[in-house]
Amino acid sequence: MPARRIHVAILQHAYQGDRLATLRHTAGMLEQAKQKYASLDLVVLPELHPYAYFCQHEDPSHFALAQNYPQDMEFCSHLAKEHGVVLVSSLFEKRMEGVFSNTAVVFERNGAVAGIQRKMHIPDDPRFYEKFYFTPGDNFAPIATSVGNLGVLVCWDQWYPEAARIMALQKADVLIYPSAIGWVNDSSESAQEKALQREAWRGVQRGHSIANVMPVITSNRVGLELDPSGHTRGLLFFGSSFIYGAFGKELALGTQGEEIVYACLDLEESKETRLMWPFFRDRRIEAYGALLKRVVEES
Amino acid sequence: MPARRIHVAILQHAYQGDRLATLRHTAGMLEQAKQKYASLDLVVLPELHPYAYFCQHEDPSHFALAQNYPQDMEFCSHLAKEHGVVLVSSLFEKRMEGVFSNTAVVFERNGAVAGIQRKMHIPDDPRFYEKFYFTPGDNFAPIATSVGNLGVLVCWDQWYPEAARIMALQKADVLIYPSAIGWVNDSSESAQEKALQREAWRGVQRGHSIANVMPVITSNRVGLELDPSGHTRGLLFFGSSFIYGAFGKELALGTQGEEIVYACLDLEESKETRLMWPFFRDRRIEAYGALLKRVVEES
Numbered sequence: 001m002p003a004r005r006i007h008v009a010i011l012q013h014a015y016q017g018d019r020l021a022t023l024r025h026t027a028g029m030l031e032q033a034k035q036k037y038a039s040l041d042l043v044v045l046p047e048l049h050p051y052a053y054f055c056q057h058e059d060p061s062h063f064a065l066a067q068n069y070p071q072d073m074e075f076c077s078h079l080a081k082e083h084g085v086v087l088v089s090s091l092f093e094k095r096m097e098g099v100f101s102n103t104a105v106v107f108e109r110n111g112a113v114a115g116i117q118r119k120m121h122i123p124d125d126p127r128f129y130e131k132f133y134f135t136p137g138d139n140f141a142p143i144a145t146s147v148g149n150l151g152v153l154v155c156w157d158q159w160y161p162e163a164a165r166i167m168a169l170q171k172a173d174v175l176i177y178p179s180a181i182g183w184v185n186d187s188s189e190s191a192q193e194k195a196l197q198r199e200a201w202r203g204v205q206r207g208h209s210i211a212n213v214m215p216v217i218t219s220n221r222v223g224l225e226l227d228p229s230g231h232t233r234g235l236l237f238f239g240s241s242f243i244y245g246a247f248g249k250e251l252a253l254g255t256q257g258e259e260i261v262y263a264c265l266d267l268e269e270s271k272e273t274r275l276m277w278p279f280f281r282d283r284r285i286e287a288y289g290a291l292l293k294r295v296v297e298e299s
Numbered sequence: 300m301p302a303r304r305i306h307v308a309i310l311q312h313a314y315q316g317d318r319l320a321t322l323r324h325t326a327g328m329l330e331q332a333k334q335k336y337a338s339l340d341l342v343v344l345p346e347l348h349p350y351a352y353f354c355q356h357e358d359p360s361h362f363a364l365a366q367n368y369p370q371d372m373e374f375c376s377h378l379a380k381e382h383g384v385v386l387v388s389s390l391f392e393k394r395m396e397g398v399f400s401n402t403a404v405v406f407e408r409n410g411a412v413a414g415i416q417r418k419m420h421i422p423d424d425p426r427f428y429e430k431f432y433f434t435p436g437d438n439f440a441p442i443a444t445s446v447g448n449l450g451v452l453v454c455w456d457q458w459y460p461e462a463a464r465i466m467a468l469q470k471a472d473v474l475i476y477p478s479a480i481g482w483v484n485d486s487s488e489s490a491q492e493k494a495l496q497r498e499a500w501r502g503v504q505r506g507h508s509i510a511n512v513m514p515v516i517t518s519n520r521v522g523l524e525l526d527p528s529g530h531t532r533g534l535l536f537f538g539s540s541f542i543y544g545a546f547g548k549e550l551a552l553g554t555q556g557e558e559i560v561y562a563c564l565d566l567e568e569s570k571e572t573r574l575m576w577p578f579f580r581d582r583r584i585e586a587y588g589a590l591l592k593r594v595v596e597e598s
Binding site for chain 2: 120121122123125136138139140156159160161162164165166169170171196199200203204206207208210211247248249276277278279280282283284285287288289290291292293294295296298
C-alpha cells in the first residue's frame with residue numbers, strides 16, 4: 001500500500017498572562033514550526049489554549065471569556081489559512097444563555113471551519129471544576145479534512161476507551177486530544193505518585209492506539225498557573241505531549257517546557273496492521289449490551 | 300481503607316511433550332511456588348496449559364483432546380485443594396457434539412469449581428486457526444471466589460476494551476487473562492516488529508488496568524512448538540507474563556523462560572484510586588450506542 005504521510009506539529013505552550021498575548025504567542029510558534037517543517041500538514045494546540053485554565057475555582061465571571069468565541073475562531077482561521085495547515089484549536093463556546101461548551105474547532109488549510117467536537121466527558125475534581133462551566137457535548141463524530149478523517153476529542157475524553165472506539169467505528173484515521181493536565185503544585189502528592197499519574201495518562205491513550213490500530217496525537221499545556229481563589233498553590237501543567245503510531249509505537253514525546261513536538265505519521269500503516277491484527281473483525285457486539293449501563297447491578 | 304492483599308503466582312511454563320507429563324510439571328511448579336510463597340492465594344496457568352498449542356493447523360483429530368475435560372478438571376481441582384489456593388486453569392471443553400470451547404475454569408481453595416468463563420473473541424490468523432476449533436462463549440461474567448470477584452477472560456479477549464469494561468461494570472476486582480501468544484519462529488518478521496508486537500500486547504492490557512482502575516494478571520506459555528503440518532517453522536511462545544496494579548503500575552514481568560511470576564496485589568487500591576480518578580462516574584452511556592454496531596456506515 002502506498003504511504004499517506006502527514007507532517008504533524010503540536011504547539012506545546014504556556015498561557016502568556018492574557019488572551020491576546022497568548023494567541024500572538026501561538027502565532028509565533030506556528031511561524032517557527034512552519035520554518036522548521038516546511039511541508040507541515042496538521043497543527044494541534046492545547047486545550048483552551050487562549051485562556052488561563054480558569055476551572056481551578058468556580059467563578060461565574062469566567063463565562064465572559066466565551067464572548068470571544070467568534071474572534072478566537074477568526075484568529076485561528078486566519079492562522080490556518082496563512083500557513084496552509086489543518087489546525088485543531090480548543091475554545092470556550094457559548095451555545096445559548098446558560099449552555100457553554102469546551103469545544104475543539106478544526107480549520108481547513110483555506111481557513112474554513114471543517115467541523116467542531118464538543119468535550120463529551122466532563123471532569124470534576126479539586127482544581128478541575130469543569131462541571132460548573134461545561135455542558136457535555138451531544139455526540140462523537142470524526143471531522144473530515146484534507147489530511148484525513150480526524151477523531152478529535154478533548155482531554156478527559158482520553159480516559160474513555162468507548163470514545164476512542166466510537167471514533168474508530170466511524171472510520172476516523174487518527175485520534176487527537178487537546179489536553180490540560182497537570183500536577184498539584186505542592187507536596188500533597190509524592191513525586192512517585194505524580195510520575196504514576198503522568199504514565200497512566202500516556203498509557204491509557206497508548207492503549208487506544210493499540211486497541212483501535214490507529215495513531216494518537218495528544219497536546220498538553222505547560223507551566224505553573226496559580227489558583228485565583230488563593231485556596232491552593234495552583235497547577236503545574238506537565239506538557240509531555242506525544243504522538244503514537246498505529247500500534248502504540250512512540251513517535252514523539254515532549255518535555256515539560258514549551259516545545260514544538262513533531263512527527264511524520266503514515267496514515268496507511270493502520271490499514272496494513274489491521275489485516276494481521278483484525279480486532280474489528282471479531283468484536284462480539286451481541287454480547288456488549290452492558291456497555292450501555294451505568295453499573296450492572298447484581299440480579 | 301484497610302488493605303486487602305492477595306499473593307498471586309503465575310506458573311509460566313512450556314508444554315512438556317504430552318498432556319499428563321505437562322499436568323505433572325504444573326503440579327511440580329505449584330509445589331515450588333507454595334514453598335517459596337507460603338501464603339499464596341491465587342495461581343494462574345497459561346492458556347490451554349495441558350496441551351500442545353494445537354491450533355497451528357486445522358486437524359479434526361485434535362478435538363479428541365476435549366474428551367479429557369473431566370479428568371483435567373479433576374486434576375486441577377485436586378491441585379487447588381492440596382495447596383489451598385484459588386486456581387485459574389484453561390482447558391478444552393466439549394459442550395456437545397460439534398460445539399467445543401476454550402474454557403477457563405476457576406477452582407476454589409477447597410477444590411470446588413467456582414465458575415467458568417468461555418473465550419468470547421476467537422482469533423484466526425496464520426498459525427492461530429482457532430475459529431476451526433472454538434465456538435465463542437455466551438457472555439461475560441466475573442467469578443466470585445474467596446479472594447475476590449475474578450474477571451477472567453482468555454487471550455484474544457485481552458485486545459478488547461469492551462470485554463475489560465464489561466467485567467469492571469459487573470464489579471470484578473481484577474482482570475485475569477490466560478494467554479498463548481508467540482512469535483513466528485522464522486525471519487519473516489524483523490526483531491523490531493516482534494518487539495513491537497509484544498509491547499503492544501502488554502500496552503493494550505496496561506490500558507485496561509488504567510481505564511478501569513483495576514489490577515491485571517496475564518499468564519503466557521513459553522517455548523518453541525513445532526507446526527505438526529510441517530508447513531511452517533512453528534511458534535515461539537514468548538512468556539513475559541505480567542501483573543499490573545490498579546493504575547497501570549508494573550508489579551511483575553516474566554522472562555521468556557519457565558518461571559514463577561509473583562506479586563502481592565492490594566485489591567483495595569482500586570477503591571482509593573477511583574475516588575480521585577472517577578472515570579466510571581462520568582461515562583456517557585446515552586452516547587455509546589455505536590459500540591453495539593459492527594461498523595458505523597456513512598449515512
